[in-house]
Amino acid sequence: MIAIKTEKLTKKYKNKTVVRELDLCVKEGEMYALLGVNGAGKSTTIKMLSCLIRPTSGDAKLMGNSIIGDSTKVKQIISVSPQETSVAPNLTVKENLEFIAGVFGFNKAQAKEKTQQIIAQFDMKEIENSRAKTLSGGWQRRLSIAMALISEPQIIFLDEPTLGLDVLARRDLWKQIEKLKGKITIILTTHYLEEAESLSDCIGIMANGMLKAQGTADELKALAKTDDFEEAFVRIAGDEI
């Protein structure tokens, strides 16, 4: 089944076109990495798909629900882990998770049960009663992703999930993200090319608001006629092919 299908999705700010007639297709359960240099249109695409901003023209369907006509339904089936760590600083790990579960409509008992499950899944038992503001960057990011998952979304958007983390914390988070593969549709934006190459089933490369190419890492390397993924990215994003 198709999880996300965009149809000529476009966003303009005054005279500037930030995303231009984007047509992309993501299968259910797939991990799709959206790559591009700064200003390529990745974050705007994510914001449109998560109903944060309205497209200027075009549409997108998430599990068959339009982001324009059925945004309430879309919000019920998606979740976003924003670029910066987004946790409530004075709440404990447990309270943060219960809070998000409650906001998404779980009752108190369900929220507590879901929280315990996700704490176990993300190995956060030892820090469950620590306030979020006291956690390291890596733990905060892990909590942020756990908060995005607690509402049992069918599609999750991870916007630069490992940005600013040290290499150990990054690898640690990769492992957590890898565990989600196949269970849920994941849209990942990242600047770490090795992250996209090793984690993703499919990769889309955006430049100047347009989708330049999409496929597996091997397909993109073949398209760019190189064995090096970084070189393939540079050639595709830089319009060299």
Place this chain on the structure above:
Amino acid sequence: MRTLVFASRNTKEITRDIFTLIFGILFPLVLLVLLSAINSSIPESAGMKLFEITNLVPGISVFGLSFISLFTATLVSKDRCTSFILRLFTSPLKSSQYIVGYTLPLIPMSILQTIICYAASFIFGLEWSADILLAVIVNIPVSVFFIAVGLLCGTIFNDKAVGGVCGALLTNLSAWLSGTWFDLELVGGAFEKIADLLPFVHAVNAGRYALSGEYSKIMPELLWVIGYALVITVIAILLFKHKMKQDK
């Protein structure tokens, strides 16, 4: 249900901040102690009534509520300035639920602050009467006014600017223009006229009339406060909705 969940989170965020305790509760009490000490040093022959406890406590309790604006504004602006609000914007919460969720925890907090202020006044000679309960009730619309100001400031300013606007400007305005520290008639002129056009002095007067049992004089004063509270609440909601779209 979602609104209550959001309100509960806001309660925890506010009450777990040590500054809330210091400024919200301790600071008004310190002022009460200091001004009562000053009052006890003033000879009766001077005829100075301003710092008598029945005049003082309504003023201090209104001044204390200006810190509620600061707490509200800080919370809203901090949420707005971090990507935490982006996470919430992708949830099924509606803009009206945000406003109610921010406001709900602050009303009992304001009432509690007023009660503590009046309770502490017993030490300085305030005598028990049912009018004290009325004075506490009179402070509820005043609380709504200060919460609305906080919502408005939190919606407009970032978390750094909020400290200056609510922490310094509003507390000073509510101090100088409320007739708590000095008799506005003594200053007179434009200062008195401006003070009269703003809600602070009316809020204090309403409390004083409630405490002195002059019931018929309460509503004319309180209407000023209710009017300001309504207008500022509507502006805050409209601006918050507008900012919700803009901040995305």
